[in-house]
Amino acid sequence: MELPGKTVERLSQYRRILYDSIREGKNYIYSHELAKMMNLTSVQVRRDLMLIGYSGSQSKGYVIKDLVALIGKIIDSDQGQHIIIVGMGNLGRAITSYFAGKRDKLVIVAAFDNDLQKTDRIVAGIPCYHINKLREVVEAEKVSIAVLTVAPEATHDVAKKLMEAGVKGILNYTSVPLTVPPDVYLEEYDIVTSLEKLAYLVKS
Amino acid sequence: MELPGKTVERLSQYRRILYDSIREGKNYIYSHELAKMMNLTSVQVRRDLMLIGYSGSQSKGYVIKDLVALIGKIIDSDQGQHIIIVGMGNLGRAITSYFAGKRDKLVIVAAFDNDLQKTDRIVAGIPCYHINKLREVVEAEKVSIAVLTVAPEATHDVAKKLMEAGVKGILNYTSVPLTVPPDVYLEEYDIVTSLEKLAYLVKS
DNA sequence: CTTATATTGTGAAACAAATAGCAACACCAC
DNA sequence: GTGGTGTTGCTATTTGTTTCACAATATAAG
Numbered sequence: 001m002e003l004p005g006k007t008v009e010r011l012s013q014y015r016r017i018l019y020d021s022i023r024e025g026k027n028y029i030y031s032h033e034l035a036k037m038m039n040l041t042s043v044q045v046r047r048d049l050m051l052i053g054y055s056g057s058q059s060k061g062y063v064i065k066d067l068v069a070l071i072g073k074i075i076d077s078d079q080g081q082h083i084i085i086v087g088m089g090n091l092g093r094a095i096t097s098y099f100a101g102k103r104d105k106l107v108i109v110a111a112f113d114n115d116l117q118k119t120d121r122i123v124a125g126i127p128c129y130h131i132n133k134l135r136e137v138v139e140a141e142k143v144s145i146a147v148l149t150v151a152p153e154a155t156h157d158v159a160k161k162l163m164e165a166g167v168k169g170i171l172n173y174t175s176v177p178l179t180v181p182p183d184v185y186l187e188e189y190d191i192v193t194s195l196e197k198l199a200y201l202v203k204s
Numbered sequence: 205m206e207l208p209g210k211t212v213e214r215l216s217q218y219r220r221i222l223y224d225s226i227r228e229g230k231n232y233i234y235s236h237e238l239a240k241m242m243n244l245t246s247v248q249v250r251r252d253l254m255l256i257g258y259s260g261s262q263s264k265g266y267v268i269k270d271l272v273a274l275i276g277k278i279i280d281s282d283q284g285q286h287i288i289i290v291g292m293g294n295l296g297r298a299i300t301s302y303f304a305g306k307r308d309k310l311v312i313v314a315a316f317d318n319d320l321q322k323t324d325r326i327v328a329g330i331p332c333y334h335i336n337k338l339r340e341v342v343e344a345e346k347v348s349i350a351v352l353t354v355a356p357e358a359t360h361d362v363a364k365k366l367m368e369a370g371v372k373g374i375l376n377y378t379s380v381p382l383t384v385p386p387d388v389y390l391e392e393y394d395i396v397t398s399l400e401k402l403a404y405l406v407k408s
Numbered sequence: 409c410t411t412a413t414a415t416t417g418t419g420a421a422a423c424a425a426a427t428a429g430c431a432a433c434a435c436c437a438c
Numbered sequence: 439g440t441g442g443t444g445t446t447g448c449t450a451t452t453t454g455t456t457t458c459a460c461a462a463t464a465t466a467a468g
Contacts, residue, residue, distance in 0.1 A: 003404075004454070004455065005401065005454095006454090006455070006456095007455090008400075008401050008404050008405075009397050009401050012396065012397040012400040012401065013381060013394070013397055016379065016396070017381075030414090030415070030416095031415080031416075032415090037381065038381045039381050039382065039383040040456095041456085041457075042415095042416095043456080043457065043458080044455095044456065044457080046415095046416065046417065046418090047417090047418085047455095047456080047457090049416095049417095050416090050417060050418070055416080055417080056415085056416065056417095057415090057416085057464080058414085058415050058416050058417090058462085058463050058464050058465085059414080059415065059416095059463085059464045059465050059466095060415090060464095061415075061416085062416095074404065075400050075403055075404045075407075076403065077403070077407050081403050081406065081407075083399065089298070090294065090297055090298030090301055090302070091295075091298040091299075091302065093294055093298075094293070094294030094295040094297075094298045095295075095395055097294055098294070098295065098395065099395060099396065099399070102396055103396065103399075103400070105403070106399055106400070106403055144406050145399065145402050145403065145406060147399075168406045169402035169403070169405060169406040170402075171395075171398055171399060171402060175220065177217060177221075177241065177242045177243050178243065179243040185402055185405040185406060187398050187401060187402055189393045189398065190217070191299055191302065191303060191375075192216065192220070192303065192306055192307065193213050193216040193217055194375050194391050194393065195287065195303070195307075195310055195349065195351075195375060196212075196216040196279050196307070196310070197209065197212050197213050197216065197391065198349050198373035198374075198375060198389055198391055199279055199280065199281070199285050199309070199310055199349065199373070200207070200212050200278065200279045201212075201373060201389040202285065202348050202349060202372045202373040202389060203279075203281050203285075208424070208425070209424095210424090210425065210426090211425090234444090234445070234446095235445080235446075236445090244426095245426085245427075246445095246446095247426080247427060247428075248425095248426065248427080250445095250446065250447065250448090251425095251426085251427090251447090251448085253446095253447090254446090254447060254448070259446080259447080260445085260446065260447095261434080261445090261446085262432085262433050262434050262435090262444085262445050262446050262447090263433085263434045263435055263436095263444080263445065263446090264434095264445090265445075265446085266446095
């Protein structure tokens with residue numbers, strides 16, 4: 001099953017909201033309720049759920065627990081996936097502490113930096129190694145995803161090392177656009193670009 | 205002129221790359237060179253430039269200086285725009301130090317927090333106020349854009365305050381989806397969602 | 409039982425974005 | 439000059455995503 005990227009993003013967010021609903025004691029939810037909480041239309045919610053083949057009850061809506069389980073089957077891997085943070089500056093630390101323990105199936109297992117002050121220690125709760133141990137750790141820990149928060153000038157070099165070590169997903173927070181082969185997946189979010197886009201929109 | 209959102213994002217990135225090229229002493233650039241640096245096709249570059257009405261020379265390519273100037277006319281406001289960071293935790297500080305001085309026409313003028321340890325001081329180079337001074341500062345400094353990095357439970361409340369104070373663009377880095385009226389622009393980037401999307405892609 | 413209401417599920421239309429294809433043109437080598 | 443090459447600019451097409459419109463269905467009320 002080949003899901004549109006946007007749908008996958010929304011599934012992740014549906015799940016988070018549904019966890020909250022479960023915590024509040026809800027068992028069922030209507031498409032328009034979920035839509036309202038996510039600031040989109042009920043049609044879009046139903047379309048997304050149709051794409052993953054989930055059916056609700058026409059009077060009670062969707063069974064939250066079942067839906068969460070199905071989203072889990074789609075997004076999560078049974079054995080979980082291991083993540084590393086490369087570049088333990090402000091942003092790297094922020095992401096690490098923010099994410100810590102948020103998801104069962106996604107675990108940040110290590111961080112890397114080239115600053116000897118930070119390496120071979122626990123930083124923000126996870127072990128931080130020198131960048132030259134990257135390959136070793138990636139292979140030993142079976143790391144599949146890397147978050148890239150290094151300085152711009154190091155980006156290309158580090159990205160190359162990551163791919164050579166076998167990382168298949170890169171979340172690039174640097175301002176340098178990357179090129180990856182087709183078997184590697186890349187998500188890029190640049191703060192300056194986001195702010196400039198807003199500046200353009202606000203201006204008009 | 206109504207530009208596609210994706211085109212605006214790319215324009216921001218073209219400009220950054222073009223600055224580098226100028227620094228290297230280049231005066232002209234071909235669509236395929238720019239495309240290669242950004243990991244897209246030359247057709248896409250030319251179409252973006254067509255949309256903003258820029259014409260290059262058929263043999264020498266585009267005049268970098270002129271192109272940068274035109275992108276500036278589209279994205280920047282003459283008088284510049286003022287930005288605030290709301291929530292001076294790890295992420296807020298990371299964004300502040302990362303962005304500081306990166307752009308002439310976009311200036312971070314203040315930060316806000318509810319932690320008295322951080323307020324009424326300079327944090328990461330900018331003045332940090334208590335959140336209850338938000339409206340006052342937004343009006344005094346003519347702030348048009350806010351970066352939201354507060355705790356999830358405070359998100360809705362703070363977003364409401366921002367809009368009441370007259371902020372027209374919100375960059376939401378919290379995990380809580382926001383709803384905004386049509387005259388306010390919103391960009392949302394959630395780390396968990398990005399990682400889960402990668403997890404889905406890597407899995408298959 | 410019948411009707412009114414609220415919901416899901418989905419084909420079709422509309423919209424947005426990326427890609428392909430090609431004419432027009434400038435330059436170079438000869 | 440003339441032909442070859444490499445480039446831009448633009449139209450048409452394809453692809454991906456969202457929205458519309460409505461049939462089907464379950465429930466509740468009369």
